[in-house]
Amino acid sequence: MMLRSLYLKTVRDRWVSALIGVGSLFLIAWMVLAVYGGLDSEAVDVFESLPPAYLSLIGIPADSGSAGLAISMLFNFIGPFVIAGIAVSMGSAAIAGEERDGTMNLLATVPRSRSRILRSKTAGVLTIVVGMTTISWLSYLAAIAITGSDTGSLNLIAATVQVGAVAILYGSVALAIGAGTGNQALASGVAVAFIVVSFLGAGLLPLIDGWADWAKIFPWYYISGSQPLNNGVDWTQVAGLLGIAIILYVLAWWGFNRRDVQSGGARAPMLERLRSNPHLAKAFALLSGSGSVRSIASRAFTDLRALLVIAGFGVLFMGFVVGVMFPSISDSVGGLVDSMPESVLAMVGFADFSTATGWYFGEMLTILAPIAVSVVAISAGVALAGEEKNRTIGVLLGTPTSRNKVARGKAIAVIFGSVVVGFATFAGIALGNLAASLEMSYWNIAAAGLLLVGLGMVLGAAAFLGGALTGKTSVALGAGVGLAVLGWGMNSFLPINPDLANWAKISPFYYYSGENPLEEGMNWGHMGVLLAIAAVLTLVGILAYNRRDLRG
Amino acid sequence: MNDSLAIETIGLTKKFGNFTAVDDVSLQIQRGEIFGFLGPNGAGKSTTIKSILDLIRPTTGECRVLGLDSRADAVEIRRHLGFLPADLALYPSLTGKQTLAYLGHLRGGVDWKWIDQLAERFDADLSKKISEYSSGNRQKVGLIQAFMHKPQVLILDEPITGLDPLVQLEFHTLMREHVSQGNTVFLSSHTISEVERVADRVGFIRRGHLIAVETMSELHDKALGRITLEFAEPVPASVFEGIEGVHEVTTEGPTVTAQYEGSMAPLLKVATEREVVSVSSASVDLDEIFLEFYRDEVQAADAAASDGGEGAAA
Numbered sequence: 063m064m065l066r067s068l069y070l071k072t073v074r075d076r077w078v079s080a081l082i083g084v085g086s087l088f089l090i091a092w093m094v095l096a097v098y099g100g101l102d103s104e105a106v107d108v109f110e111s112l113p114p115a116y117l118s119l120i121g122i123p124a125d126s127g128s129a130g131l132a133i134s135m136l137f138n139f140i141g142p143f144v145i146a147g148i149a150v151s152m153g154s155a156a157i158a159g160e161e162r163d164g165t166m167n168l169l170a171t172v173p174r175s176r177s178r179i180l181r182s183k184t185a186g187v188l189t190i191v192v193g194m195t196t197i198s199w200l201s202y203l204a205a206i207a208i209t210g211s212d213t214g215s216l217n218l219i220a221a222t223v224q225v226g227a228v229a230i231l232y233g234s235v236a237l238a239i240g241a242g243t244g245n246q247a248l249a250s251g252v253a254v255a256f257i258v259v260s261f262l263g264a265g266l267l268p269l270i271d272g273w274a275d276w277a278k279i280f281p282w283y284y285i286s287g288s289q290p291l292n293n294g295v296d297w298t299q300v301a302g303l304l305g306i307a308i309i310l311y312v313l314a315w316w317g318f319n320r321r322d323v324q325s326g327g328a329r330a331p332m333l334e335r336l337r338s339n340p341h342l343a344k345a346f347a348l349l350s351g352s353g354s355v356r357s358i359a360s361r362a363f364t365d366l367r368a369l370l371v372i373a374g375f376g377v378l379f380m381g382f383v384v385g386v387m388f389p390s391i392s393d394s395v396g397g398l399v400d401s402m403p404e405s406v407l408a409m410v411g412f413a414d415f416s417t418a419t420g421w422y423f424g425e426m427l428t429i430l431a432p433i434a435v436s437v438v439a440i441s442a443g444v445a446l447a448g449e450e451k452n453r454t455i456g457v458l459l460g461t462p463t464s465r466n467k468v469a470r471g472k473a474i475a476v477i478f479g480s481v482v483v484g485f486a487t488f489a490g491i492a493l494g495n496l497a498a499s500l501e502m503s504y505w506n507i508a509a510a511g512l513l514l515v516g517l518g519m520v521l522g523a524a525a526f527l528g529g530a531l532t533g534k535t536s537v538a539l540g541a542g543v544g545l546a547v548l549g550w551g552m553n554s555f556l557p558i559n560p561d562l563a564n565w566a567k568i569s570p571f572y573y574y575s576g577e578n579p580l581e582e583g584m585n586w587g588h589m590g591v592l593l594a595i596a597a598v599l600t601l602v603g604i605l606a607y608n609r610r611d612l613r614g
Numbered sequence: 615m616n617d618s619l620a621i622e623t624i625g626l627t628k629k630f631g632n633f634t635a636v637d638d639v640s641l642q643i644q645r646g647e648i649f650g651f652l653g654p655n656g657a658g659k660s661t662t663i664k665s666i667l668d669l670i671r672p673t674t675g676e677c678r679v680l681g682l683d684s685r686a687d688a689v690e691i692r693r694h695l696g697f698l699p700a701d702l703a704l705y706p707s708l709t710g711k712q713t714l715a716y717l718g719h720l721r722g723g724v725d726w727k728w729i730d731q732l733a734e735r736f737d738a739d740l741s742k743k744i745s746e747y748s749s750g751n752r753q754k755v756g757l758i759q760a761f762m763h764k765p766q767v768l769i770l771d772e773p774i775t776g777l778d779p780l781v782q783l784e785f786h787t788l789m790r791e792h793v794s795q796g797n798t799v800f801l802s803s804h805t806i807s808e809v810e811r812v813a814d815r816v817g818f819i820r821r822g823h824l825i826a827v828e829t830m831s832e833l834h835d836k837a838l839g840r841i842t843l844e845f846a847e848p849v850p851a852s853v854f855e856g857i858e859g860v861h862e863v864t865t866e867g868p869t870v871t872a873q874y875e876g877s878m879a880p881l882l883k884v885a886t887e888r889e890v891v892s893v894s895s896a897s898v899d900l901d902e903i904f905l906e907f908y909r910d911e912v913q914a915a916d917a918a919a920s921d922g923g924e925g926a927a928a
Contacts, residue, residue: 357710365707453703457759459669460697461720464689524667611670614703 065174065182072186075570076152080194083144088201090551094132095209097559129211130291133202137221138286141198145225146257149191149233154249156183157314159241170323180241180318184311191233191293195226220290227303231281232257236311242317244324258281262380266425270390358463358471362445363478369441370479373434374486377426381487384425385494388418418500419580422491427510428575431487432550435518438479440542443525446472446607450533453614465612469604473526476600480518484511491580502580509584516592517574521546523599530603533613545570568593618681620645620684620767620798621666623903625675628661635661636824639916643800643815645766648793650813651802652900658822660700661804663771666800667697679767682894693721695766700772702756710740710747710755717759724762732758735784757785761792768792768799774808786812806900808860818904823915825908838903839878840896843870846889857881873906 152353157180160166169179199222206213234254240249260282267277275281284303288296354360446469449455458468488511495502525542529535553571557563566572573588621643628636636658643649653659665669666677666836670687677684679691704713718724733740733798738754747755753776760768768789774782789799789812801807807815817827828836838861851865858880861873868891874881878895885893905912 169747229835324832355712356719358720361716369694452705453699453701454705455671456664456699457702457704457717457756458720460692460695460699460760461717462689462693463720612664 064185065178068182069186072183073189076190077210080148080190080351083148084194084197084201087141087144087198088205091136091202091205092208093551094555095129095211097555097562118173129213129254130216132215133213134201134291137225142228142285143226145194146229146232148194149229150236150250152187152190152245153233153236154240154253156187156240157318158244158246158249161244162246167614176319177315180315187233191229192226195222216291217294220295222425223295223300224285224290227300228285231303231307234307238310238314239313245327282336358468359474362472362475366438366442366475366479368439370482373438373483377431377434377483378486378490380430381426381490382493384389384422385498385500388421388498388500418502419578423578431514432517435483435514436521436546438483438520439476439518440525442476442479443522443542444529444535444538447529447533447535447538450613451535455612456614465608469607473600476526477519478524480515480522483518484515487511506580506583510579513574513579517570518591519596520570520592523596527599527603530607564599619643622678622831624854626665626672626677627666627674629673632795634822634838639824645798646793646796647787648799648801648812650809650816652809652816653819654804657819659819660771663769663802665801669897694766696760696768698756698760698770698773702753704744704752706745709743713744713755714759714762721763728834729758729762731738753777766797771802810900820912821915821919825904825911825915833903836903838873838875838906840873841878842894843885844868846891849888854884857884
């Protein structure tokens with residue numbers, strides 16, 4: 063009862079990007095295992111000396127050695143993000159993507175029911191997600207074999223099953239919203255926000271006394287909540303996750319069958335109603351309105367406003383919350399950390415959560431703040447190629463505007479975007495510092511914000527250069543995200559192995575967080591390196607942009 | 615730059631890899647004329663225009679606008695130039711008015727009274743977002759932004775796409791007014807009737823080669839007519855061959871179709887010697903005229919394009 067050609071097209075459209083996702087997981091697995099493997103027997107000794115409480119916190123059995131630590135990172139952090147991310151992107155595009163592109167008009171006029179179209183699309187999404195999950199498991203096995211790592215009694219299959227079930231659930235959320243409203247942006251936005259909130263909720267709530275059980279309302283919790291690497295598959299959990307996914311599928315079917323098919327992008331009726339409310343209209347105009355038309359730079363900057371509001375308030379809020387949480391968790395985490403030798407803490411990259419500066423560094427500065435600044439700065443950098451992709455460059459350069467000015471305007475937006483996120487990070491941490499009386503130096507907090515601006519400028523400039531050279535947004539995005547992911551990975555994992563530690567210096571993240579600015583204060587040398595890299599990438603980009611044929 | 619040509623290309627050649635999109639095109643467009651640039655899809659029209667606008671750079675040759683070099687003086691040229699790209703794309707999140715404000719700011723200010731007049735003449739609603747416009751209404755915004763600063767040179771690539779006949783008429787009137795004030799319009803199109811209606815001169819491009827440039831009046835003299843005669847019984851084609859002005863004769867049973875130049879009297883004289891059941895006549899499209907009169911050039915262009923390898927033209 064499936065439409066074979068539609069199913070095959072859905073799979074064919076996405077298998078390459080899915081394979082790239084799995085391929086990068088394999089590379090990260092290889093890198094991480096190689097780094098940890100290089101630590102040899104000394105590390106295993108250290109590992110065995112770790113307190114059982116710590117091992118249980120990160121969900122690995124004691125006999126799995128340092129490789130187990132690496133594997134748990136893949137299963138609990140990077141792996142699910144990549145797989146659930148692709149599930150969401152496919153789920154939201156399944157029905158709503160065809161409507162945005164206007165191709166649903168063609169698809170809906172073939173003599174096949176909407177139910178069959180939905181069924182075939184869903185089967186395609188499921189095939190890719192299940193296939194990706196399976197191949198990711200095989201690639202981890204390959205990485206383990208290549209590096210000759212010993213993973214002891216870790217149950218990789220069980221962890222894979224849990225990750226797959228959670229990814230399917232997130233994909234179903236996106237599918238239901240997309241099929242129900244025809245609004246792809248809404249579907250992927252809500253589902254991605256759900257992933258991020260789940261990740262934070264599942265990770266942070268258990269640290270607070272009396273709140274641990276609330277973590278279970280987030281799907282992310284079920285990736286490692288039952289510690290599948292140790293205990294095998296919790297089939298009740300998997301059945302529950304898949305059951306909810308089926309309910310969401312039924313909702314998608316119900317919604318898709320009873321509404322008008324959209325063409326060329328849709329608006330959710332609920333959003334329309336909110337938009338027409340005079341009190342909210344201003345807020346909506348700010349988020350989705352038109353922005354400035356004064357100049358290229360101001361327009362490029364205001365084009366970022368939705369991202370800026372989300373990322374800016376995100377880091378502001380998190381900066382505050384992380385600080386306020388500290389007093390209530392410092393006792394439990396502090397005790398755990400106190401029981402570990404200093405050398406172990408350094409090796410596992412586990413920041414010293416017993417101090418406010420270490421807690422902020424680990425919870426805020428190493429992952430959250432860089433993600434926020436890279437989303438904004440990379441989007442700003444990609445926008446140069448966006449003018450060509452959207453074919454607006456013709457009209458733009460029909461005015462007496464030089465290519466230099468266009469490129470400069472976009473580059474300025476990278477800087478301003480990074481500055482806003484850097485300032486919001488500073489403000490958030492400063493507020494948390496004040497509210498919880500943590501007594502960190504405000505100068506050092508400012509230093510962290512400033513270095514974050516530098517990092518954002520480098521990542522945005524990489525995207526800018528990619529777009530300036532080729533005019534392709536995919537290349538621009540790849541350059542920015544690639545540098546962010548690789549740079550983050552190198553700076554996070556290479557220093558663990560003393561033989562490779564120096565190589566971390568080729569990562570821009572080293573100059574951002576090679577040392578904790580909240581403790582060490584401003585490192586102007588590092589800031590200088592970041593600014594110099596950003597300047598060189600931008601200048602080369604502007605030169606290249608002036609020289610080539612424009613697309614579109 | 616007062617008495618220089620409005621637009622000039624000198625030996626313009628543009629290659630994309632092995633494929634030659636435009637091959638040695640030399641054009642001279644005078645001030646105060648509407649120049650029609652005619653050719654089938656993929657002939658090299660848009661590539662020529664993008665080179666003039668410095669969106670892409672010639673492989674060899676050069677382009678000049680108002681005597682200024684298209685590369686060195688790109689910004690100065692654009693001060694005096696209005697451009698409507700083919701397959702127009704604008705910023706979806708801006709309203710029509712904001713789009714014009716943005717492009718106006720980049721021009722250092724424009725006359726809003728004139729914009730309001732233009733909007734009224736095109737019956738354009740500027741309050742909606744670009745993403746909510748139909749393609750025809752979006753095209754109106756495109757036309758307004760091209761005309762809004764009263765540019766000395768207007769380059770319009772397929773301008774009437776999506777416009778209803780009334781708006782087309784208004785657009786043609788506006789174009790003639792604009793030219794009567796000493797300005798120039800470069801009108802690229804594959805719509806023969808539009809070029810026929812408004813252009814003073816026509817250039818015909820095919821497979822990257824400029825086949826010919828003719829004034830409209832010369833073309834009208836050359837204008838071929840096509841006549842279809844139906845006889846009571848089959849007539850051999852040979853009967854009509856050699857008659858003065860007759861170019862091509864095909865027969866299908868009792869139906870005879872002939873192309874002729876000038877007066878159709880000699881042809882009719884021969885035809886009415888037999889029993890004619892019905893007669894119908896029509897004029898021949900411009901591109902057919904080009905194909906007929908420049909057969910050798912067209913064949914040479916086709917041959918050169920085949921030698922140079924095939925590919926998609928921009």
